[in-house]
Amino acid sequence: MARYRVGLIGGDGIGPEVIGETVKVIKAAGVELDTVEYDLGADRYLRTGDVLPDDTLLEIRALDAVLLGAVGPPIGSTQVPSGILERGLLLKLRFELDLYVNMRPFVTPKGWNRFNIEPMDMVVIRENTEGPYVGEGGLLRKGTKQEVATQGSLNTRFGVERVVRYAFELASSRPRRHLSLVHKTNVLTYAGDLWQRTFNDVAAEFPDIETAYSHVDAACIHMVENPTRYDVIVTDNLFGDILTDLCGAVSGGIGLAASANLNPDRTGPSLFEPVHGAAHDIVGTGKANPMAAIRSGALMLEFLGEREAASRINRALEEYEIPRVAKTSAIGDAIAERV
Numbered sequence: 364m365a366r367y368r369v370g371l372i373g374g375d376g377i378g379p380e381v382i383g384e385t386v387k388v389i390k391a392a393g394v395e396l397d398t399v400e401y402d403l404g405a406d407r408y409l410r411t412g413d414v415l416p417d418d419t420l421l422e423i424r425a426l427d428a429v430l431l432g433a434v435g436p437p438i439g440s441t442q443v444p445s446g447i448l449e450r451g452l453l454l455k456l457r458f459e460l461d462l463y464v465n466m467r468p469f470v471t472p473k474g475w476n477r478f479n480i481e482p483m484d485m486v487v488i489r490e491n492t493e494g495p496y497v498g499e500g501g502l503l504r505k506g507t508k509q510e511v512a513t514q515g516s517l518n519t520r521f522g523v524e525r526v527v528r529y530a531f532e533l534a535s536s537r538p539r540r541h542l543s544l545v546h547k548t549n550v551l552t553y554a555g556d557l558w559q560r561t562f563n564d565v566a567a568e569f570p571d572i573e574t575a576y577s578h579v580d581a582a583c584i585h586m587v588e589n590p591t592r593y594d595v596i597v598t599d600n601l602f603g604d605i606l607t608d609l610c611g612a613v614s615g616g617i618g619l620a621a622s623a624n625l626n627p628d629r630t631g632p633s634l635f636e637p638v639h640g641a642a643h644d645i646v647g648t649g650k651a652n653p654m655a656a657i658r659s660g661a662l663m664l665e666f667l668g669e670r671e672a673a674s675r676i677n678r679a680l681e682e683y684e685i686p687r688v689a690k691t692s693a694i695g696d697a698i699a700e701r702v
């Protein structure tokens with residue numbers, strides 16, 4: 364069996380705890396990992412001023428995959444300026460490794476009915492290297508009454524087309540064969556026009572896929588009232604960020620939502636991480652649910668071609684009844700046991 368060199372970036376808050384459980388479960392599934400741990404995140408930054416040194420990035424490029432826990436200082440922290448870690452570490456990895464697809468599946472666990480909706484089984488494909496995330500803009504006359512801030516959104520035909528095509532291909536592989544574009548074409552008329560035309564052009568190559576369109580605000584209503592209208596959604600980077608937190612909450616809780624930052628062309632490693640953040644308030648309490656990270660680990664195995672091990676982990680996650688009170692490591696042990 365192949366061995367994989369996998370980088371572990373536990374990162375901040377509960378990140379290291381949930382990544383520890385993920386590695387435990389992957390090993391229980393019989394997949395050989397050579398793990399390389401990276402000390403990156405708020406602590407490293409405060410200690411050394413480093414966010415992602417060039418030689419570390421170079422090393423990461425040569426790995427087979429990366430598992431990442433969470434990135435971000437405690438809310439209100441004045442020691443780490445907002446965005447330093449997010450932009451300098453996570454977004455830098457997304458851009459530098461060309462992880463242009465952010466795939467976020469949402470599957471409601473059995474027996475879950477917190478919001479009294481039908482069980483969901485959908486995927487959001489979030490564009491991951493463009494939009495407002497490129498960080499185009501600046502401040503002028505900072506700190507004065509005449510201060511100006513601009514923040515652009517970059518949308519290229521190339522960037523939109525490749526992620527839209529990925530979404531069509533994914534929709535083709537699913538039984539419902541349905542793909543929705545989510546945007547705000549009525550207000551963002553330039554970017555929206557590019558997205559809609561690109562979507563229509565690619566749709567012509569997939570005549571057996573049923574397509575639909577929702578404005579992002581309406582999509583938020585549907586996501587609460589009738590989420591099962593969606594099968595696959597493709598959307599812009601920022602809309603995808605916001606919408607997937609909502610999808611996570613309604614489909615079973617953000618503690619279960621997994622994501623895959625993919626470079627489908629495989630010119631470098633892809634990166635797998637839970638959708639949730641660092642949750643500094645519960646660090647060390649054992650309250651962190653590692654299931655989102657473990658699911659992300661299963662997404663990694665699938666992408667690496669270890670389908671059998673991935674589906675064993677997914678089945679174990681499905682069968683595992685989410686306990687009201689269970690410690691992080693007890694959940695990891697129980698899932699590893701089932702695998």
Ligand code: IPM
Nearest residue numbers: 434435449450453454604638
């Ligand atoms: C996510 C996160 C990141 C994002 C942050 C941490 C930069 O919220 O992966 O959804 O905004 O993309």
Ligand code: MN
Nearest residue numbers: 604605608638
């Ligand atoms: Mn987010």
